[in-house]
Amino acid sequence: MAALFTLSFSSSTFLCPGRTRKRLSFLGTRTTLHFKRPLSVNSLLSPEYDPPPPAVQIFWQWMCEEGVVSTKSPVRPGVFREGLGLVALRDMAQNEVVLQVPRRLWINPDTVSASDIGNVCDGLKPWVSVALFLIREKLRDDSPWRYYIDILPEYTNSTIYWSEEELSEIRGTQLLSTTLDVKEYVQNEFQKVEEEIIFPHKQLFPSPITLDDFLWAFGIIRSRAFSRLSGQSLVLIPLVDLINHSSSITTEDHAREIEGAAGLFSWDLLFSLQTPVSVKAGEQVLIQYALSKSNTQLALDYGFIESRSERNAYTLPLKISESDPFFGDKLDIAESNGLGDTAYFDIFLGRPLPPTLLPYLRLVALGGTDTFLLESLFRNSVWGHLEFPVSRANEELMCQVVRNACKSALSGYHTTIEEVLNVPYMQ
Numbered sequence: 227m228a229a230l231f232t233l234s235f236s237s238s239t240f241l242c243p244g245r246t247r248k249r250l251s252f253l254g255t256r257t258t259l260h261f262k263r264p265l266s267v268n269s270l271l272s273p274e275y276d277p278p279p280p281a282v283q284i285f286w287q288w289m290c291e292e293g294v295v296s297t298k299s300p301v302r303p304g305v306f307r308e309g310l311g312l313v314a315l316r317d318m319a320q321n322e323v324v325l326q327v328p329r330r331l332w333i334n335p336d337t338v339s340a341s342d343i344g345n346v347c348d349g350l351k352p353w354v355s356v357a358l359f360l361i362r363e364k365l366r367d368d369s370p371w372r373y374y375i376d377i378l379p380e381y382t383n384s385t386i387y388w389s390e391e392e393l394s395e396i397r398g399t400q401l402l403s404t405t406l407d408v409k410e411y412v413q414n415e416f417q418k419v420e421e422e423i424i425f426p427h428k429q430l431f432p433s434p435i436t437l438d439d440f441l442w443a444f445g446i447i448r449s450r451a452f453s454r455l456s457g458q459s460l461v462l463i464p465l466v467d468l469i470n471h472s473s474s475i476t477t478e479d480h481a482r483e484i485e486g487a488a489g490l491f492s493w494d495l496l497f498s499l500q501t502p503v504s505v506k507a508g509e510q511v512l513i514q515y516a517l518s519k520s521n522t523q524l525a526l527d528y529g530f531i532e533s534r535s536e537r538n539a540y541t542l543p544l545k546i547s548e549s550d551p552f553f554g555d556k557l558d559i560a561e562s563n564g565l566g567d568t569a570y571f572d573i574f575l576g577r578p579l580p581p582t583l584l585p586y587l588r589l590v591a592l593g594g595t596d597t598f599l600l601e602s603l604f605r606n607s608v609w610g611h612l613e614f615p616v617s618r619a620n621e622e623l624m625c626q627v628v629r630n631a632c633k634s635a636l637s638g639y640h641t642t643i644e645e646v647l648n649v650p651y652m653q
C-alpha cells in the first residue's frame with residue numbers, strides 16, 4: 227500500500243523546496259472538492275486519495291518555509307472522499323505526534339487583536355471577530371495568510387449552505403428548524419457588525435462585505451476551529467485543520483498545547499496533533515471530532531452524518547410558562563437544579579431518557595393540590611420527590627404535553643409514517 231501511494235504521487239511534490247516564495251494569486255474556489263448535495267453518509271475510512279491541487283502544494287511549501295513541516299514530516303495532504311485530508315507517509319503508532327504548529331500561525335481572537343482591525347474588534351464575540359478577520363484577509367491582495375485562505379473550501383455540505391429546494395427535502399425535521407434558526411442568528415449578527423464595525427470603519431474594510439461572506443466565515447469556523455485548548459475560546463490551526471473525522475475512533479484525545487521549538491531560533495507554544503490510533507503508511511490519519519454531537523449537530527457543523535443510531539437524537543424543548551401562577555417558584559427550583567425556564571433534552575433512540583427530563587416535566591406540569599410541593603418548606607427535597615410520580619393527574623398532564631409535542635413535530639413532515647415505511651429502502 228505504501229509503495230503504491232509513493233508511486234502514484236509525484237515524489238517531489240511535498241519535498242521542502244528552496245526559500246524562494248512565489249506570490250500567489252487567488253486560485254479560485256475548491257468546488258471540485260465540495261459538491262452541493264444532500265447529506266450522505268460517507269464511508270469513513272477512505273484509503274484511496276489523489277494528489278492535492280496546486281494551491282495545496284503552495285500552502286505546503288509555505289508551511290515548509292515557516293519550519294512547520296519538513297521532509298521528515300510523517301504526513302502530507304491528500305485528496306480523499308472527505309475533501310482534503312492528511313495521509314501517513316510511514317506507519318505511525320498510537321499517540322505519535324502528527325504535526326506541531328506554533329502559535330504565531332494560529333488564528334484566534336488574539337490574532338485579530340494584534341491585527342489592523344484589532345482596535346475595532348475588541349469586545350466582539352470571539353467568532354465574530356475571527357470571521358471578520360478571515361473575510362478581510364480573503365479580500366486583501368497582500369494577505370500574509372493568502373496561502374492558507376486559498377485552500378479553504380467555499381462551502382461544506384452543512385445545511386446552512388443548502389438551497390431552498392434542497393432544504394425542502396428535510397421539511398418537518400428538527401435539522402431544518404435548527405438550520406433556519408442558525409441562519410437567522412448569523413444574519414442578525416451580520417447586521418449588527420455591519421452597523422457597528424464595518425460601515426463606521428470603511429478605511430479598514432475597503433471592499434464590500436456581504437452576508438454570504440459572513441456565512442462562509444461562520445461555516446469555516448464551525449467546521450474547522452478547535453476549542454479545547456486551555457484558555458482558548460476558538461482557534462484555527464492551519465494544516466492541522468485538514469484532519470478528517472472517523473466514527474470508529476472513540477476518543478477525542480488528540481490535541482496538546484506544549485512549549486517547544488518553533489523555528490530555528492525561537493521558542494513558542496505549539497499546537498500538537500497526535501494520532502489517536504495507530505495508522506499504516508498510505509492510510510489517512512483521522513480523529514474523532516465530537517462524541518457527544520447528534521447527527522443534527524454534525525450535519526450543521528460539518529455537513530456529514532453517521533449511520534450509527536447513537537447519533538440520532540431529538541431535542542425536546544420544555545418551558546415553564548411565564549403565565550403559570552407558580553412561575554417564580556418553579557423557576558427557582560429548576561435553577562437550583564442546574565436548569566432554567568427553558569430546558570433542552572436530547573432524546574436518543576434506544577437510550578434511557580436524560581435523568582433530569584422527567585423531574586423537570588413533572589415540575590412544569592405541577593398544579594392543583596400538588597403545588598404544596600412548591601412551598602419553601604420542601605425547597606431542598608422537592609427535586610427528590612419529582613424523581614417519582616407525584617400524582618395521577620400530574621403524570622397524565624405530562625403525557626399529554628409530550629403527546630402534543632410529538633403530534634405537532636410530526637405534523638411538520640410532508641409525508642406520513644406509512645408513506646415513509648413504504649419507501650423501498652425502508653422495508
Ligand SMILES: C[S@@+](CC[C@H](N)C(=O)[O-])C[C@H]1O[C@@H](n2cnc3c(N)ncnc32)[C@H](O)[C@@H]1O
Pocket residue numbers: 259268270307308309310311377378379382383449450467468469470471472473527528529530
Ligand atoms: C476540519 S475540516 C477537514 C478538512 C476538509 N476535508 C477540507 O477539505 O478542508 C472538516 C470538513 O471536512 C469534511 N469531513 C471531515 N470528516 C468527514 C467525514 N468523515 N465524512 C465526510 N466529510 C468529512 C467535512 O466537509 C467537514 O466540514
